[in-house]
Amino acid sequence: MFMPRTLIRIAVVASILIALPVNAQDLGQQVTEDDLALWDLTTESNGTGLPPGSGTARTGQSVWSENCAACHGAKADGGPAGSLVGGIGSLTSAAPVKTVGSYWPYATSLFDYVRRAMPYQDPGSLSDDELYAVVAYILNRNEIIDDDAVMNAKSLKDVKMPNRNGFVSYWPSPLKN
Ligand code: HEC
Numbered sequence: 760m761f762m763p764r765t766l767i768r769i770a771v772v773a774s775i776l777i778a779l780p781v782n783a784q785d786l787g788q789q790v791t792e793d794d795l796a797l798w799d800l801t802t803e804s805n806g807t808g809l810p811p812g813s814g815t816a817r818t819g820q821s822v823w824s825e826n827c828a829a830c831h832g833a834k835a836d837g838g839p840a841g842s843l844v845g846g847i848g849s850l851t852s853a854a855p856v857k858t859v860g861s862y863w864p865y866a867t868s869l870f871d872y873v874r875r876a877m878p879y880q881d882p883g884s885l886s887d888d889e890l891y892a893v894v895a896y897i898l899n900r901n902e903i904i905d906d907d908a909v910m911n912a913k914s915l916k917d918v919k920m921p922n923r924n925g926f927v928s929y930w931p932s933p934l935k936n
Contacts, residue, residue, distance in 0.1 A: 797883070802871035806916030809870065813911035814892025816899030822889045823896045826878045835900045840879070844900045847921045860901030864926055866910075866918035870894050891915070 846856025
C-alpha cells in the first residue's frame, strides 16, 4: 500500500508546532536582588567586594577538617586534590613547587576562589565567617600569618603574600610601545 511518508512527516511536524506555542512571558521568573547576590561574588585584589565577617586560623581548623581535609590533606599539605602549603622560595629553582603559599600573589584572591569554588562538591555552603577562618588557616599553615591573626575585609587585603611581586603586569601592554 502507498505510504505517504511526506504526509506523515508533515503531520508530525504540525503536531509539534501545535504543542509549542507558549507565551514567552510565561517562561522563567523575575530575577530578584537576593538571586543576584548569590552570583555577586567577585573580590578584587585590593579587597573590594570582601564581605563583612572575620575568622582566625584557630577557628579555621575545624572548618578545614570538616570541609577540606578529605581532598587536600589533614594539614592542607597533600591529599588527592593536592597540597596548598609549601614551596615558598622554590619558584626560581630548577624544581618550582607552586602552591597557594608559594605562588598566589594576593590573599584576597584566595578568599575569592574558595568562596566561589570550594568545597568542590558544595561551593557556596560556607558562611562568610567560615570562609575568613579557613582562608586564615591556609595562610597560617604557610606561616604567612599567626594563629590568632584576625582575618577580615581590612586585614586580609593587607596580607603580604610571598610572591606578591613575582608577576609582571602587561597592562598597559609593553608590546604596544
Ligand atoms: C571533593 C574534593 C575537594 C574538597 C572537599 C575541597 N577541594 Fe579544593 N580543590 C579540589 C580540586 C579537584 C581542586 C583543583 C580544581 C581545579 O584545578 O579546577 C581544588 C583546588 C583548590 C584550591 C586551588 C589550589 C591551587 O593552587 O590552584 C584551593 C585554594 C582549594 N581547593 C581550597 C579548598 C578549601 C578551602 C576547601 C574546603 C573549604 C576545599 N578546597 C575542599 C578538590 C576539593
